[in-house]
Amino acid sequence: MSAYQVPLGSVMLLQQVLEKGGTTTCPVRRQQDWDIATIDAEVNQDTASVRVEFKSLARRLRLQRGDSANHLHLRDFIQDLANDRSDAVAKALALMDAHEHLSASLPDGHVAYITPTPWPATPFAAAITNNIGEMCAVASGADKDDLVAKVRAKLGLAVEGNGEQA
Structure with missing residues (x-):
């Protein structure tokens, strides 16, 4: 030990x-x-x-x-x-932050599951389910904002910005 x-x-x-x-x-x-x-x-x-x-x-x-x-x-x-193991700590914190950011951007009744990937260009992957467990979207992203944008696009939700609301 x-x-x-x-x-x-x-x-x-x-x-x-x-x-x-x-x-x-x-x-x-x-x-x-x-x-x-x-x-x-x-x-x-x-x-x-x-x-x-x-x-x-x-x-x-x-x-x-x-x-x-x-x-x-x-x-x-x-x-x-x-x-x-500060690298491991930093990755874990980034993963938690990405999960929190993604979960906040989803409509009610959807659940985000997020995991690290082995690919440096897209270190986060997410699977989104609805409230009965059906798979709604899967995406990977370069950072938390990229991941949110890709998930929202796959769910058919408008991207928020400049005073717009989804």
Whole structure:
């Protein structure tokens, strides 16, 4: 075990800070070494905005409330930060941002499923279903805006801009 890990006992602490907000510290261990990550969470009705600081690194994470695995997402985020997997952290944050952006652009009754791709030119792919699970659109995009434009075009929705509304 050469990588930093958040001990199991601390995972429950992460769940509490995501529910109530506030600032806490969390031990991060590897072999005989350990250090402390500082977690500052601001919680509102819909999201938990979390700032994690480990040594000289600091990153932000925003989680949707109501996901029962949020404390595990936060644990993974802390471990990635501690193990200097900042590239993985950046990709995960970009993927979450693209999902949030795409979901906000869809009409009611549609659900976005998003995944990374192995292609640098189009790093995001999405599948859109309706409320009964039927596939409505599939697209990949160069960034979140490109992905939204392609999905909306495949769904036959007007592209919003210059005062227009879809």
